Amino acid sequence: MLLELKQLKKQFKENHVLKGIDLSVNKGEVIVIIGPSGSGKTTLLRNINFLETADSGTMAFRDQQIDLSRPTKEQILWVRRHTAMVFQNYNLFKNKTALENISEGLVFGQGKSKLEADELAEKALDQVGLLDKKGFYPSQLSGGQQQRIGIARATVLNPDIVLFDEPTSALDPELVGTVLHDMKQLADQGQTMIVVTHQMSFARNVASRVAFFADGEILETGRPDEIFDHPQHERTQQFLSAIAEDY
C-alpha cells in the first residue's frame, strides 16, 4: 500500500465537505474519482497535499503515519515533496518561463543544481513536445500547452503520486485530447495517479479503479467495468444515466 486515508473529515463552517473518507492507493494504480460538481472531490485532493488541513483523519503514506488534523511542518513539506499536483487552471508561475516553471521545483523543492534542473526540465518539455516553447511565458501559451507544461512540472519531480484536479475542465474541447494522451502515457509508464475528472472515457479506459463520490462520501469503488456497467448504488446509477457522454 502506498497511500491509505482513514476517516478523513473536513468541514467549512457548517458545511460537511468530507464526511469520513477511506481510500487506499497501491503503487502504480490510477484511481479516478468521478461524481457531481461540489461533492468534495477537489477538497479531497487538497487535503492529501495539505493545501487544506483536515479536521480529523489519518494518512499512511509510504512509511509515515500522519495525523491529518495536526501535521508537523516537516511532514507537510515531506508529503509535498513526494507528491505533485496538476491544477484545473494550470496555475503556471506567471513570472517564469515554461522551462523555469518546470525547473523551479527541482531547484527550490528538491535542491538540485540549476544545471541539472534545466537538463531535466528540457527533457520533460521535450516529452510533451513543447521544447521549442521553453522561453515562453504562460501568457504566451495556449491553455492546452499550459496544462501539458503543468503535467511536466509535476512529473519531473518524480513523485510517488500525482494528483490531478480536473485537468481538462478549463480547456477548449479540441485541446482535451492532447492532455488526456499525456496522462494516459504516464499511466502506462506505471505512474501512480489520483485523478478527479469528468472525462468518463478516460476513467473507463485508463483507471485501475473508479471511485464514485457524492455529498462528501465515496459511495462506491470498483473496476471501471463494475462501476460503469453494473453500478450498485442508486446515486451512481442516476449520475451515470444523466451523463450524455458515450463512455
Added chain:
Amino acid sequence: MFDRKFAISSFPQILAVAPTTIYLALVATLIGFIAAVLAVIVRERKIKILDPIVATLVSFIRGTPIIVQMYVVYYGLPQLLYALKELGFNTNPNGLPAIVIAIAAYSLNAAANISESIRSAYHSVDPRQYEAAISVGMRPSRALTRIVVPQLVANFIPNFSNLFLDLIKDTALVYNIGIVEIMAKANIISSIGFKYIETYLDALVIYIIICWIFAKLFQIGEIIVRHRVFHTQEII
C-alpha cells in the same frame, strides 16, 4: 500687474531649496517603506496583540489630515522625549530639529499608506500561484520570494508612484513648522514685495518639474519590472 522680471529672478532662489523638499520626501518614503513592510507582516500574519494595534494606527493615520498629524508630532514628540527623560532615559527634548519632526510625521503617514498599498498588491496576486509553488515542494518562505513577491512588486509600483508624488506635494505643509522648502521660500519672497502670484507660479512650475521627473522614473521602472516579471510589455 504680473511682474515677469520678479518671477524670473525669484525662480532660482526657490529652486535652491528644492533639495529640501526632495530630501524630506525620499527619507520619509524610505523609512515609511521599511515600517510599512513590518506592518504588512504583522497584519497578514495576524500577529496577536500587534495586529489590531497596527490596524487602528493605520486607520487613524489614513483618516486624518497630514497637517494635524504633523502638529501632533511637533508638539507631542518633545513631550514624549521629556517623559522618557523623567524616567531616566538619556533623551534631549530641547532643540529637536524641525526636519526630524517633519521626517517622523511624514514617515508615519507614508508607512500607513504604503502598507495598505503593499497589502492591496499582495492580495492582487492569485493565491493559486502560491499554492502551486508550495505544491512543488518549495518552503512557504521560498514560494513567497520566488513567486509571490515579484508579482506583487509589479502590481505595487503604479500605486507606490502615486503615493510618492502625493508625499512630495504634501511636503508643502512643512513650512508651518519652520522648515524652508519650496512653499516656505515662495512665501518668504512673496511677502517681501507683496508679489504673490509670481512666486507661487514659480513654486508651481518647480513642483510640476519635480513630479514629472519622478513620475517618468517610476513609469520606466514599472515597464522594466513588468517586462522582467510578466514579459508583457516591450522595453521602450
